Amino acid sequence: MADFRSQLLRIATSLVRTHGFTREALSRSVLELPAGKAHSEPLSDSAVSSLFGIGEYARKSLIEAWLNEGIIQMASKPSSSLSHVLHTRLNYNEPVLPYLPEAFALLASPERGLPPLDPRPALKHAARIADEASYISGDTSSQLSWYTHRASLAVMYSCAELHQLTSPETAHAFLDSLLTGSSAFEKSLDEVHFFSGYVLQSWKGILRSRGIL
Amino acid sequence: MFSSSTARRLSRYTNRRFLASYAYTKPSSPSDAAISTTPLDITDEQRAALDSALRVDQAGEVAANWIYYGQHCILGKQPVTGPLIQEMWDQEKKHLEVMNKMQLQHRVRPTILMEVAKIGGFGLGAVTALLGKEAAMACTEAVETVIGEHYDDQLKEMESLPSNHPSVPLMREVVKEFRDDELEHLDIAVTNHAQRAPAHALLSTVVGAGCKVAIELCKRY
Numbered sequence: 001m002a003d004f005r006s007q008l009l010r011i012a013t014s015l016v017r018t019h020g021f022t023r024e025a026l027s028r029s030v031l032e033l034p035a036g037k038a039h040s041e042p043l044s045d046s047a048v049s050s051l052f053g054i055g056e057y058a059r060k061s062l063i064e065a066w067l068n069e070g071i072i073q074m075a076s077k078p079s080s081s082l083s084h085v086l087h088t089r090l091n092y093n094e095p096v097l098p099y100l101p102e103a104f105a106l107l108a109s110p111e112r113g114l115p116p117l118d119p120r121p122a123l124k125h126a127a128r129i130a131d132e133a134s135y136i137s138g139d140t141s142s143q144l145s146w147y148t149h150r151a152s153l154a155v156m157y158s159c160a161e162l163h164q165l166t167s168p169e170t171a172h173a174f175l176d177s178l179l180t181g182s183s184a185f186e187k188s189l190d191e192v193h194f195f196s197g198y199v200l201q202s203w204k205g206i207l208r209s210r211g212i213l
Numbered sequence: 214m215f216s217s218s219t220a221r222r223l224s225r226y227t228n229r230r231f232l233a234s235y236a237y238t239k240p241s242s243p244s245d246a247a248i249s250t251t252p253l254d255i256t257d258e259q260r261a262a263l264d265s266a267l268r269v270d271q272a273g274e275v276a277a278n279w280i281y282y283g284q285h286c287i288l289g290k291q292p293v294t295g296p297l298i299q300e301m302w303d304q305e306k307k308h309l310e311v312m313n314k315m316q317l318q319h320r321v322r323p324t325i326l327m328e329v330a331k332i333g334g335f336g337l338g339a340v341t342a343l344l345g346k347e348a349a350m351a352c353t354e355a356v357e358t359v360i361g362e363h364y365d366d367q368l369k370e371m372e373s374l375p376s377n378h379p380s381v382p383l384m385r386e387v388v389k390e391f392r393d394d395e396l397e398h399l400d401i402a403v404t405n406h407a408q409r410a411p412a413h414a415l416l417s418t419v420v421g422a423g424c425k426v427a428i429e430l431c432k433r434y
Contacts, residue, residue, distance in 0.1 A: 135320060143313075
């Protein structure tokens with residue numbers, strides 16, 4: 001049953017561009033099954049509820065499946081260029097841009113009352129893309145820089161994606177400007193770190209010459 | 214005929230060509246699946262266990278490096294103890310190099326407590342070294358006892374991982390090699406009068422308990 005559900009979700013993600021993140025897309029997924037298994041009628045509403053959840057839970061399942069498919073798409077076009085990987089992910093959004101604002105709003109809606117917005121799905125989405133992009137581009141950061149590299153990528157990608165929702169034509173250029181600015185910032189941080197190392201060595205030398213160390 | 218530590222050293226010397234860690238430190242083929250890929254056909258529980266195991270191993274090697282750094286800062290110039298600490302520290306540097314590569318290979322999140330591990334390790338090494346060379350050796354004895362047991366427990370957990378992926382048998386061999394190295398450090402510490410340290414029992418208990426707490430924290434965070 002779990003395999004059948006996963007298969008239908010995968011098919012439904014390809015229907016999002018025509019039907020949006022809707023229960024209808026899930027319902028019609030059975031029509032696109034391989035020959036011999038395809039149904040002649042879409043699933044009933046009760047069947048969609050029993051397979052994917054009642055009400056908005058079903059839509060949330062579809063949105064999450066679509067986001068997972070986005071990660072798989074990133075990995076299917078490996079590149080050593082981080083910029084290329086992130087642009088690929090932005091391209092994945094393009095066919096379904098009109099439906100994305102509502103989809104993200106739905107994910108951020110809490111299941112119960114308070115708080116009014118749940119930031120965790122957005123953070124998880126950005127973190128997954130940052131991690132996958134780092135892996136595909138061959139990033140070798142370790143220890144604390146593993147976190148700082150991914151955090152900065154997540155922020156940049158999130159900004160570019162939000163920009164894409166309002167101004168899709170300039171989204172890729174905006175992402176490029178963020179990546180360029182970030183690498184300049186990283187170089188400055190490295191230089192500060194290097195200089196601090198020199199200062200520390202000088203202090204050590206002074207303390208040794210005074211017999212303190 | 215030989216003590217267990219001497220036997221281990223002799224065995225290590227004769228088998229030096231076959232150290233598992235050479236796959237990472239002297240790779241003959243960088244694209245070898247054993248050092249460049251991670252098993253994908255494992256359950257979520259196995260993946261979580263593998264993640265936390267490698268995370269804590271990497272953190273442990275970072276902490277060990279900084280403990281020896283702290284000890285070396287204080288005792289590095291001593292004619293006997295200095296070179297001993299340097300030798301053990303060099304081995305830990307190699308361990309850390311391998312763990313860093315395994316962390317990337319298996320896409321493991323490193324612990325967020327890495328900086329705490331560095332500061333804590335340096336502080337522990339420096340403070341025990343200030344108490345004297347015996348106390349420094351007692352610290353090494355306590356830490357390596359906990360680490361040796363920890364690696365042993367990990368080897369038992371790793372038995373459940375599928376051996377059909379080439380990285381898994383290599384990982385087991387690397388952990389075995391590092392466990393033996395840590396136990397060798399333990400022997401060195403005992404041979405160099407760790408048990409003559411002032412308040413040896415208290416020092417060992419406190420350091421050992423601290424290591425166990427650090428292991429549990431790094432597994433999760």
